Amino acid sequence: MNAKPYWFKIKRFTIQSFTILYLFFSSQICFAAGEKITFPKLDWSFSGITGTFDRASQQRGLQVYKEVCAGCHGMRLLAYRNLKAIGYNDDEIKAFASENSVNTLNDDGEVVEREARPSDKFVSPYPNEQAARVANGGAYPPDLSLIVKARSDGANYLHALLTGYVDAPDEQKIPDGMYYNKYYPGKLIGMPQPLYEDGVEYADGTKATADQMAKDVTAFLAWAAEPEMEDRKRLGISVILFLLVLTILSYLAMKQIWAPIKNR
């Protein structure tokens, strides 16, 4: 028997398995497409299997978060020490943390405030959900630690949402304390437009357009949601290369072991 039918079998098997996988996954894709609003797909530096975060963009994003978002949104899963991963040194982190204060107990058992340390989690703007709701007309500004993972196509959604404030069509009634956003499910959102041109003054001199700020803060939040991403992809490439070699070797070994049987 020559090699052709065997290759053909491999090919057929591969096609069959991928068809089955595709059939299973396609139901997921259809389901994900259930969202009726479509938003622009951007070319993020961190998308794709070799994508990495853009440090400069992340740092600008942190600045946007700090100066704009942090007024209402917490990031309780992030610690100040984590900022080392986006390129800050220990002193910068210490200084950044110390701008916030946390409650602690003193030796007499009294609640006192102290400066936040790098080991502390990001201090949330409100002490609890109730306080946050009262301060925001009943709406609760969600914690942003996982926001990019917690929304379908999170990075594109977030960028679209932050730049999606447009004039409402005439027939649209806007209740008090609500704002029109063409990308928000239901179009009425409790968050006023957060980003305006030159809303922040970037330390690195980048022109702070609303679009630029939205991109930067999204890059920062994408990292906050998946801080392991760069390690994960790097390790993944090595693992897959190893597995490919293992698979090819085991295939060749299999061919050799089976040769006497196939040729009988």
Place this chain on the structure above:
Amino acid sequence: MSKAKFKNPVVKWIDHRLPIFSFMDHELNHYPTPKNLNYFWNFGSLAGIALVTMIITGIVLSMNYTAHVDYAFDSVERIMRDVNHGWLIRYIHMNGASFFFIVVYIHIFRGLYYGSYKAPRELLWILGVLILLLMMATAFMGYVLPWGQMSFWGATVITNLFSAIPLVGENIVTWLWGGFSVDNSTLNRFFSLHFVLPFVIVGVVILHLVALHRFGSNNPIGIDVRGTQDTLPFNPYYTIKDLFGLGVFLTIFAAAVFFFPNFMGHPDNYIEANPMVTPAHIVPEWYFLPFYAILRAIPDKLGGVLFMFGSIAVLFVIPWLDRSSVRSSQFRPIFKIFFWILLADCVLLGYLGAMPAEGIYVILSRIATAYYFFHFLILFPLLPYIEKTKPLPISISEPVLSGSSPASAFAFREKK
């Protein structure tokens, strides 16, 4: 059994008193396996490896997990952020569940296509269906543990199904919850059961293997092994083939874990559970979608629950529903067509399970559900009376009785 000769004196000494080495030699080394198995026979060992992977990663995760409504979500995030390679362990476990189901579903459809459930392998099949049921219970409870929105609302919807039971339904639900809503006691018991059920699965898998090794594997042409000319020793022929299959599987699995770890998950589960906010669409994990579609296809709640459980219950009895003595679809031209219809039907049910229960989706769900039961309850028993099966080969290695040119079963398969 005592044929094995061991050179190592320690092995010899132990084996004389406790014949585990003879046992392994017999069941893993010499174990006679049909020589014509195709790649669909790889999925049994893959399922076993998936189970072991899930148990090992699960044990490590449990060392870092806190089963409490106030801490569960954050403890999972701590695993993702602060535990060394915690993200890897969790993503393997999370995607491993999906891949375990993919492998097991292929394994099941392989059994359906080649008639592996037929005598004398009925108990082997039944044990397999039992493993599927246990897997579903385990996976469902595992999905609750991260305590995200889908965890909480999925648990609420599924446990509420039991309220459809007449008279005692409400009491049963309260008993399942350990309270009056899905709450801390529910989370605790789900964690406990999610930890212990995999070991029950291991037990049933061992029985599954004992039953398998009684008569050995079925094979693509579905006729019994006639003698040693039809078989090969498991090692090295199938150990190497399984290793190659494992390599392919792990490569695809690694691609998911490292590059698309959340593809098969739902974004809402990265929002902490909130009993006051219901998600817009509550959907189960993809591997439950066909059953979810059947549940929703029936307009009556109790009826839906019965049909959903019935869709699995019917699998237990198919060895007796299928009256044909021919195992493999290769020799059953009509059965083969209906097999692909059934597969398409199940995929369609999966799709419908992910769609909102309205309009055309409801009608399609009902048609697909009706077909599912028609296939097993009506087609299986009646088809043998109208179907003309193709002539069977005399044996795996002998020429086909009435075939003209094919020289062997191998060549016969190649031709198709």
